[in-house]
Amino acid sequence: MQAHVEGTGGGKASLTCLIVDDSAFMRFHLRRLMDAFDNVVFSEAANGNEAIREYGRVRPDIVLMDIVMPGLEGVETVKRICDADPSARVIMISSVSYKEKVEEALAAGARSFIPKPVTTEQLRKAIEQVLA
Amino acid sequence: MRLDFVRVFVDSTSLLFKEFFGPEIEVSSISMKANPIPGREVLSIIGIAGEAQGRVIFDMDASTAIKLAEHMMGEPTNGLTPLVRSSIAELSSMAIGRAISTINDNGTRLRMSPPTVITGVNLLSYDQCFETLVAPITTAYGEVGVSITLQDLD
Numbered sequence: 001m002q003a004h005v006e007g008t009g010g011g012k013a014s015l016t017c018l019i020v021d022d023s024a025f026m027r028f029h030l031r032r033l034m035d036a037f038d039n040v041v042f043s044e045a046a047n048g049n050e051a052i053r054e055y056g057r058v059r060p061d062i063v064l065m066d067i068v069m070p071g072l073e074g075v076e077t078v079k080r081i082c083d084a085d086p087s088a089r090v091i092m093i094s095s096v097s098y099k100e101k102v103e104e105a106l107a108a109g110a111r112s113f114i115p116k117p118v119t120t121e122q123l124r125k126a127i128e129q130v131l132a
Numbered sequence: 133m134r135l136d137f138v139r140v141f142v143d144s145t146s147l148l149f150k151e152f153f154g155p156e157i158e159v160s161s162i163s164m165k166a167n168p169i170p171g172r173e174v175l176s177i178i179g180i181a182g183e184a185q186g187r188v189i190f191d192m193d194a195s196t197a198i199k200l201a202e203h204m205m206g207e208p209t210n211g212l213t214p215l216v217r218s219s220i221a222e223l224s225s226m227a228i229g230r231a232i233s234t235i236n237d238n239g240t241r242l243r244m245s246p247p248t249v250i251t252g253v254n255l256l257s258y259d260q261c262f263e264t265l266v267a268p269i270t271t272a273y274g275e276v277g278v279s280i281t282l283q284d285l286d
Binding site (some may be wrong): 021023024025026029032033041044068069070095096097099100101115116117 | 161222227232
């Protein structure tokens with residue numbers, strides 16, 4: 001899949017967001033939930049390698065990252081992104097949310113973890129937390 | 133077959149379906165099926181590995197898949213589009229992801245593969261080595277069969 005950038009609102013971008021999920025539905029759904037924020041510029045990636053390339057190109061304000069993906073999975077992807085840029089703000093969003101996996105994701109550099117299915121309110125709180 | 137794990141998979145799925153599609157969810161009794169397992173027009177397959185191995189298959193009619201996906205997307209769609217297939221994949225992934233999390237939090241190490249969705253007519257799934265348990269789950273949009281094959285490696 002080709003990562004791409006697209007904005008909402010047509011005005012000046014106030015937030016750049018990279019959505020990383022192998023599920024086209026989840027990318028669609030997360031963009032819908034992000035409609036609650038004004039002027040978001042999105043980029044997307046469907047696996048870890050695409051995400052690393054896209055992160056380097058866009059340097060987004062936030063990253064929404066799945067865990068279970070074909071190829072390079074989410075936790076290792078977060079580690080590589082955060083090793084290269086310790087200021088990266090990554091929110092993990094996954095249905096695989098057992099204690100050890102959450103701890104592993106946070107140790108890799110993720111700033112927050114939301115279990116799927118995610119709600120607008122959970123997403124808003126997590127974004128406000130990582131941007132604070 | 134780990135029946136306690138099977139129960140977790142079925143409970144996790146029915147709970148998720150209630151959250152997404154409302155309380156009108158019924159789980160019929162779980163039964164053992166001989167191979168091959170006849171599927172309907174849409175199958176979502178997730179592999180399980182770790183201290184137990186096997187797979188979980190969600191199967192449903194195309195019309196059920198479309199209605200479930202439309203509910204998840206919040207908009208009408210036109211047939212079995214890629215986004216419909218992705219919605220069904222994600223639905224099954226969320227159900228099994230939750231179950232895996234519960235099982236791992238209780239001390240057994242399991243992991244799951246990303247889902248694979250197959251569409252067709254008169255689909256059959258074969259697992260020659262294992263027993264398969266099937267739980268039919270009735271939703272307002274039609275029935276979803278959950279077939280679980282899981283071999284404990286201990």
